[in-house]
Amino acid sequence: MPVSSQDSTHQPGGLNLDPWYDNYARRTAGLTVSEVRALFAVASRPEVVSLAGGSPFVSALPEELIHRAFKRMMKEHGAEALQYGGGQGIVQLRERILDLMAIEGITGASADDVVTTTGSQHAIDLVTKLFINPGDVILLETPSYVGALGTFKSYEADVRHVDMDEEGLNLEALEAAIHKARAEGKAVKFLYTIPNFNNPTGVTMSAARRREVLDLCIREDVLIVEDNPYGLLYFDEPAPNAIRSLDEDHVLYLGSFSKILSPGVRVGYVLAPHGIREKLILAVESSILSPSSLNQWLVTEYLEGSDWRAQIDTFRGTYRERRDAMLLALEEYLPQLSWTVPNGGFFTWVQLPQSLDSKQMLPRATKELVAYTPGTGFYADGRGHDKMRLSFSLPTPERIRLGVRRLANVINGELEIIETFGSFDNRSADDGRFASAPPDLN
Amino acid sequence: MPVSSQDSTHQPGGLNLDPWYDNYARRTAGLTVSEVRALFAVASRPEVVSLAGGSPFVSALPEELIHRAFKRMMKEHGAEALQYGGGQGIVQLRERILDLMAIEGITGASADDVVTTTGSQHAIDLVTKLFINPGDVILLETPSYVGALGTFKSYEADVRHVDMDEEGLNLEALEAAIHKARAEGKAVKFLYTIPNFNNPTGVTMSAARRREVLDLCIREDVLIVEDNPYGLLYFDEPAPNAIRSLDEDHVLYLGSFSKILSPGVRVGYVLAPHGIREKLILAVESSILSPSSLNQWLVTEYLEGSDWRAQIDTFRGTYRERRDAMLLALEEYLPQLSWTVPNGGFFTWVQLPQSLDSKQMLPRATKELVAYTPGTGFYADGRGHDKMRLSFSLPTPERIRLGVRRLANVINGELEIIETFGSFDNRSADDGRFASAPPDLN
Known part of the structure; x- marks a missing residue:
């Protein structure tokens, strides 16, 4: 076997079926699969309202x-x-x-x-x-x-x-x-x-x-x-x-x-x-x-x-309407939470109650046909479990409203469970592996 | 100033006007400008027959x-x-x-x-x-x-x-x-x-x-x-x-x-x-x-x-004709040299007399309105001074013939000079800096 200068500390003792495993560069250990990737694949089904991605609404372009x-x-x-x-x-x-x-x-x-x-x-x-x-x-x-x-x-x-x-x-x-x-x-x-x-x-x-x-x-x-x-x-x-x-x-x-x-x-x-x-x-x-x-x-x-300035105005109008729909729906269905009010772009950032873990809640949300991006992905240090990113760029205002309503059901359901059975205790096990960008997570 | 983990060995003592010079990663020293880049810019003038590039003849595609x-x-x-x-x-x-x-x-x-x-x-x-x-x-x-x-x-x-x-x-x-x-x-x-x-x-x-x-x-x-x-x-x-x-x-x-x-x-x-x-x-x-x-x-x-297989046949026919033109011209104008006979692709590889240095000869060739790729670029160890790559992919058969004729003038002229004044003696000064690919050097 070749002498390897590879860092043996990643996945120590793990069973790995890749015969080239010992040959990768040290930096390759930094390229990790998102643990929510599989969920995002599910979230791309048409019946799911995805507030997770960061894709622009290209259909607004003639x-x-x-x-x-x-x-x-x-x-x-x-x-x-x-x-x-x-x-x-x-x-x-x-x-x-x-x-x-x-x-x-x-x-x-x-x-x-x-x-x-x-x-x-x-x-x-x-x-x-x-x-x-x-x-x-x-x-x-x-x-x-x-x-x-x-x-x-x-x-x-x-x-x-x-x-x-x-x-x-x-x-x-x-x-x-x-x-x-x-x-x-x-x-x-x-x-x-x-x-x-x-x-x-x-x-x-x-x-x-x-x-x-x-x-x-x-x-x-x-x-x-x-x-x-x-x-x-x-x-x-x-x-x-x-x-x-x-x-x-x-x-x-x-x-x-x-x-x-x-x-x-x-x-x-x-x-x-x-x-x-x-x-x-x-x-x-x-x-x-x-x-x-x-x-x-x-x-x-x-x-x-083309009149690209006018086209940007069209995009701005579309996204403004969707931002408004998002904020209105949040006020209506999740008034107990707080969120940012963006003056542009694609996203709002929602603060959840401390007792919730947005990553752990995602499978349940997906089952309820709504998806979002858990907050932990945006930190390298494991923070963000009580945050989520909601995107309003791709779904229509009606779908955004539907998505937030479903999300409210999920969040309120989780809070009820916690009230009954107590809080998650494995929150600190978050290992920050949610580091690479899945395809629809821009 | 920041503590720098940068390798100070590249361009030691050189005057550098880039204020971020000390901040680059070590690997960036490996990204070097081709010293023949300027010549390739000259070689892209229409009056120069370029046998240097590796660009395909896209005009053969309808x-x-x-x-x-x-x-x-x-x-x-x-x-x-x-x-x-x-x-x-x-x-x-x-x-x-x-x-x-x-x-x-x-x-x-x-x-x-x-x-x-x-x-x-x-x-x-x-x-x-x-x-x-x-x-x-x-x-x-x-x-x-x-x-x-x-x-x-x-x-x-x-x-x-x-x-x-x-x-x-x-x-x-x-x-x-x-x-x-x-x-x-x-x-x-x-x-x-x-x-x-x-x-x-x-x-x-x-x-x-x-x-x-x-x-x-x-x-x-x-x-x-x-x-x-x-x-x-x-x-x-x-x-x-x-x-x-x-x-x-x-x-x-x-x-x-x-x-x-x-x-x-x-x-x-x-x-x-x-x-x-x-x-x-x-x-x-x-x-x-x-x-x-x-x-x-x-x-x-x-x-x-599309019938892409037929299109590949069209490309093959075009390049075969140009390969033939290149080999015929070499036989006619440079019979004293040797070269490879490719059965496909874009290139032939020419062995020059040991006394010639293809990199040093390039400015003269460009002046005579023909360009080629010096051999040294294809080695990391400074070899190749007595080699050149000739490409037949882009010029027409007529231009290839003209280019080789001009090249023969340059080579024969260089050999005459050497016979009169002696060989280049700075060949060993080649430092292999010709490492990055200029735009037309594929």
Whole structure:
């Protein structure tokens, strides 16, 4: 047998039928199967109202717009669209991306500093690959996107939580986390934040807080990874300008077409400080040679040939209506609970009574034909058992109402059981394995 | 300043204007800019005959076939194509992929064991991520694909060369490399081979050699990564059956639509042993959430609605004609050199006189309006200065002839200079930095 440098501590003594088990890299232990994956498969049955996923409502996009973009693409750029492209992405698209970013206050950027990626997840993966040695610290706005957390673990990062309040990242917690990590001799590589309509909480960082977080990170020499997939999908008033609009040297900005056009095209982008941009291009080439030319041209022709601003307004209207339906249903059926009121995006974050465990309750909910995402997935430290994320992006208002009604039945039923038989006592057994993103958990 | 765990040995003492320079991960030192990238940019000017790239001739694909596939896709699967998909890829495509693999003798495989990726490069990246700890050994059929070499370096692999002969991988060299690495206490994680029409040499591994290599790898417990982007593009007779057709447990098989349909769709695939398949899906999710649904459905509808076998025959005819033009031109203009005679694929591999340095000669060649790929890029150890890869996939037969004629002028001119002034003496200064794949160097 080969001499193995593999870490033998994961699944010690476990029976494993994979003959290559001892050959995997240490980091592969960080890639774990979600224990709720099987339940999500059940939740995708049509009779289940899924408030679990994070998929956009692509049916709000007239297919005619896609047909038109495709025809324009094939007519003007057919051979290019079918061929390999450059690692940085096509310049025509990168120029249109500047228009999008300008809406959120990012002006004066150059298409030269934009890199297109296979969705934002790809950008998260590449940035982590570029910066993280095993054990390096990533400061994570908490709770946060499960897919980012999974990727950070897959590079053996030391993920340190930084809690939020109603204005976003807590400044004192951030400063303390930086100092603590450095006092331990750790390299703090970056802060990851979703300042607009955070996934999972829906909370938006205030303009003042953005300035304070940035100033602290400049003072402490910490790079900010600003992930902004939902920014243009505000409901009432626009979110404050992007952190990147305040500083170009300390912020790596991630955007995506997944929520304002289609996730099926897998087109995301990064606006990066110059030196990092160079390395990102090399990382793109190393991982996929070049992003899909076809998809990049399709998005370019969509942006050039359609009123994409009006289409974003359509999406905003749809999601606003669904957010309203969600909040109304929560008030009607679960008035004893509390939840966040998002001003954009796809999610609200529900606080359950302490005695409930949202992960343990999920099978019962699924049986009652409603699904949600348990809170534990959004923490690396086992917290979140008394939280759940509810998504309003995909189901109709009627289905949202039905789903919340069913959820109320489940929650009230659980509370009755607890009242009768006592609380769950195995809550502390949560091992945080819910780390990788199942397909519908965006 | 943050405590840095970064390796300070790369570019020691160099002036670097990137303020984040000290923050990168160690592995990022393995992502280096190709020193011939600037020249390739020049080589993409229309007046230059480029024999350098590895791009397929996508114009041999009737655009009507793509239009038809797109219409079918939007009609039947529009909403799915625009939405997120699963990490493993859509099952309808995975089932069609079984038909492709069956042509090369892989029968009895299940769509369950297929994972679709963002081109084959993505598969190479993910497999390396799954298996390689820094310092782990990858055995590399040599010379080999520059993009694989770059990815291996980006995970800090210890790449060990295994030379080829006219029947493919040299068996004694392979066995010796395994034993030597293990004697040094190294973990040998996998063997990487392109058995059909190898990039860059065009050499095909014989059927007998496939059996021998497999038997050795089974005996020694070494995983084989069989990369087969060109297999269906044979000219005279089909290549021997895939190594994977002989064994399902020790071979991870990589395929791609880039050369038989379009690289612009970035759709590749892996057929993996069961346990590895599971981990690959998690790695796909961690890197990009899911491959592009739109591109996967487009390829599926192309396979279901077109005579794709006839289209592959069209490609084969085109490339055969160009191969013939290349070999004839070499015989006519450079009869004093030797080169390989490929039975498929895109490349021939030319042996230059020892006194020539193909990398140093490239600027002169570009000035004479012809480009090629210097041999050094296909080795990690600085060899290859007296080799060059010539590609016949993209230029017309007439342009190939013109390119080789220009190349002969350059080579003969260089030889004259050397005869007059003596040989280059800085050949040993080659530092192997030509490691990452520039956009047109596939």
